[in-house]
Amino acid sequence: MATDLDDEKGAAFLNTALAPWSLRIRPPRPGKSGLDAPPPSEPSTVPPVPGLIDFDDFFRSSFPVVRRAVWAITQDWALADDVAQAAMMAALNSWDVVAEHPEPRGWVIVTARNIAFRVMRKIRKARPDSPAVDRHVPDPAPAGLDPTGETISRLDLMEALRRLPQRQRECVFLVYFLGYRIKDAASMMGIAEGTVKTLLHTARGALRGLLSFDEGDIR
Amino acid sequence: MNADRSLPAGWSEPELTQEELDTRLAAVKRRAEETTQIWDGHDLEDALDDAADQIAQRIARRSEATS
Numbered sequence: 004m005a006t007d008l009d010d011e012k013g014a015a016f017l018n019t020a021l022a023p024w025s026l027r028i029r030p031p032r033p034g035k036s037g038l039d040a041p042p043p044s045e046p047s048t049v050p051p052v053p054g055l056i057d058f059d060d061f062f063r064s065s066f067p068v069v070r071r072a073v074w075a076i077t078q079d080w081a082l083a084d085d086v087a088q089a090a091m092m093a094a095l096n097s098w099d100v101v102a103e104h105p106e107p108r109g110w111v112i113v114t115a116r117n118i119a120f121r122v123m124r125k126i127r128k129a130r131p132d133s134p135a136v137d138r139h140v141p142d143p144a145p146a147g148l149d150p151t152g153e154t155i156s157r158l159d160l161m162e163a164l165r166r167l168p169q170r171q172r173e174c175v176f177l178v179y180f181l182g183y184r185i186k187d188a189a190s191m192m193g194i195a196e197g198t199v200k201t202l203l204h205t206a207r208g209a210l211r212g213l214l215s216f217d218e219g220d221i222r
Numbered sequence: 223m224n225a226d227r228s229l230p231a232g233w234s235e236p237e238l239t240q241e242e243l244d245t246r247l248a249a250v251k252r253r254a255e256e257t258t259q260i261w262d263g264h265d266l267e268d269a270l271d272d273a274a275d276q277i278a279q280r281i282a283r284r285s286e287a288t289s
Contacts, residue, residue: 062247067238080236082281088250089273093266095254114270121274126281 058098062091065108068181072112075176076119078165086122090115106187113191116173163213171206174199 066087073083073090090111094101104110164172170192177188178199185203189196 059247062250063240063243066243066246070238071235074235081284082277084246085277085280088246088253089270089277091250092254092273093270095250096269097266118270118274118277121271122277122281125274125278129278129282130285 056102058095058102061094061102061107065111066091068108069111069115072173072176072181073115073119075173075180076116076169077123082119082122086115086119089118109183109187109191112177116191160210160214163210166213167206167209171202171209174202175206178203 069090070080070083070087073086074080077083077086093114094107094111101107101110164175167175173192174188177183177191178185183191185199186196189199192199
């Protein structure tokens, strides 16, 4: 039977386990959705995972999504693999609670991003020059990014996304690539919906600037 | 969903075959079984911090191996 964060068991678990983090799932409040079940009048673009009760099915359908969400933060597939597996292990260890959460996949993404940030902090502390730390600072313009070319290739788009600040990049991935609603992305990231909208707006502007043609180049 | 929404073609996402997914699933289940007792003694935050430690150490080893 599905339950939500108002459920005593689920709420107690989440509040206890996630409360120390600045990025956490908050109990639902009327009119403010986080990862709580969407209102019937506003269906989520993220359909429920079928066969949710079975961890194996959940893992197979959700692991690639979680991995992509972590990659949006780390830009390192090996690290994304490791973090996604650790988050899945956390879910399995708490499966009786997570399986009844209204958005188990969101729970795992929230957990994974917290692990990812912890890993990056540890790496940054131990090896400040490591390439595995987050890449807030844009790399020098890669040779493949050629906004004056005839077409904007997907590779150009990837490189442009890589140059976005981490929070903007994560918003773009959660909302535009993974299909989460703004309110769900806000809840996962522990920030306000308005902040997500602002980050997306800023990201779109940055991408427009990175990928746009000069007027004289438009044919 | 977009749970199954893929990244654009051309992105360098390593392919995950069904076999690889199953291998990862088996590893997760094995590690979860091995660590259950340890996790029982920690709260989730400590457990995730331990996981982050292990991952950071693996990354450091990988970096050393490739440098």
